[in-house]
Amino acid sequence: MKAITYTxxxxxxxxxxxxxxxxxxxxxxxxxxVRVSGVNPTDWKSRSGTDPARExxxxxxxxxxxxxxxxxVPADRVGQRVWIWEAAWQRADGTAQEYLVLPQHQAVxxxxxxxFELGAGLGIPAMTAHRAxxxxxxxxxxxxxxxxxxxxxxxxxxxxxxxxxxxxLARWAGAVVVSTVSGPAxxxxxxxxxxxxxxxxxxEDAAKAIRAVAxxxxxxxxxxxxGANATxxxxxxxxxxxxxxxxxxxxxxxxxxVRELMVRNLRWLGVLIYTIPAEAxxxxxxxxxxxxxxxxxRAGEEAGLPWHRYPLERTAxxxxxxxxxxxxxxxxxxxx
Numbered sequence: 001m002k003a004i005t006y007t008x009x010x011x012x013x014x015x016x017x018x019x020x021x022x023x024x025x026x027x028x029x030x031x032x033x034v035r036v037s038g039v040n041p042t043d044w045k046s047r048s049g050t051d052p053a054r055e056x057x058x059x060x061x062x063x064x065x066x067x068x069x070x071x072x073v074p075a076d077r078v079g080q081r082v083w084i085w086e087a088a089w090q091r092a093d094g095t096a097q098e099y100l101v102l103p104q105h106q107a108v109x110x111x112x113x114x115x116f117e118l119g120a121g122l123g124i125p126a127m128t129a130h131r132a133x134x135x136x137x138x139x140x141x142x143x144x145x146x147x148x149x150x151x152x153x154x155x156x157x158x159x160x161x162x163x164x165x166x167x168x169l170a171r172w173a174g175a176v177v178v179s180t181v182s183g184p185a186x187x188x189x190x191x192x193x194x195x196x197x198x199x200x201x202x203x204e205d206a207a208k209a210i211r212a213v214a215x216x217x218x219x220x221x222x223x224x225x226x227g228a229n230a231t232x233x234x235x236x237x238x239x240x241x242x243x244x245x246x247x248x249x250x251x252x253x254x255x256x257x258v259r260e261l262m263v264r265n266l267r268w269l270g271v272l273i274y275t276i277p278a279e280a281x282x283x284x285x286x287x288x289x290x291x292x293x294x295x296x297x298r299a300g301e302e303a304g305l306p307w308h309r310y311p312l313e314r315t316a317x318x319x320x321x322x323x324x325x326x327x328x329x330x331x332x333x334x335x336x
Contacts, residue, residue: 022099029070038095044320059088059095081116096332108285182202222246
């Protein structure tokens with residue numbers, strides 16, 4: 001089978017198209033014929049930052065069809081369409097290969113109405129969004145319709161992959177959703193995702209615009225740029241509010257006024273999906289599956305997240321596109 005591999009860290013040119021034997025599933029495992037592999041920032045960061053212990057296949061997320069099962073796995077899973085999460089976390093086998101063996105719970109049923117493209121883009125972005133949306137004061141452990149009713153959520157960077165998932169999941173859970181963006185094109189994407197209100201922070205006073213739709217302040221901020229947006233978040237949070245941040249691309253440090261946070265009982269909480277509790281991951285998977293089944297998680301430009309597609313042999317270009325912060329979701333077509 002064809003696979004993309006690397007044996008040392010570095011730029012995208014360390015990625016090589018290789019031939020490997022088709023793996024066999026062990027007890028509790030399934031083998032997936034991968035259709036589409038999704039690329040996330042952590043994929044290129046892992047590739048560029050750390051030498052793998054052995055030959056590594058990149059990419060955490062993907063989708064495909066179960067074509068073999070190991071001992072203890074129901075035989076009727078063969079032929080099931082699935083989406084894949086955390087394929088390469090603490091493992092040598094990511095989704096950039098034609099066949100992938102992994103624990104059966106990491107291959108989640110994908111309804112017939114949901115495309116493989118959608119499935120390949122769920123994983124890290126949607127699970128990160130779910131975790132962030134459940135960290136508010138008295139927040140639900142697992143999202144469901146009505147779980148965020150009566151709450152206002154601010155999604156910073158609503159045109160990104162996590163921001164897109166956060167908008168869709170928050171709206172499905174009943175929140176009023178406000179999103180900030182950096183221009184008209186991205187405003188159109190956040191609106192397509194389902195944000196009730198979109199604020200272009202380069203064209204207007206963002207704090208004033210957000211307070212106009214949330215006079216009492218927002219309950220929760222899903223934050224992509226905690227350093228750059230700290231002042232804005234302080235200005236729009238209601239007492240007891242929470243900022244759940246999941247990226248550090250704007251810098252490694254955040255300066256916050258300690259006394260004000262104390263008086264207003266505000267919280268800043270970090271999110272890295274790989275290291276959250278196992279139960280929280282399973283809660284996220286269950287909620288995401290329910291939202292997909294309800295048609296509440298969509299994909300593609302009409303859902304605010306344009307696709308950028310590459311064949312398997314051009315996975316290096318796909319990694320470079322994500323590293324270059326392309327707007328949209330980068331996908332690798334593993335099989336034609």
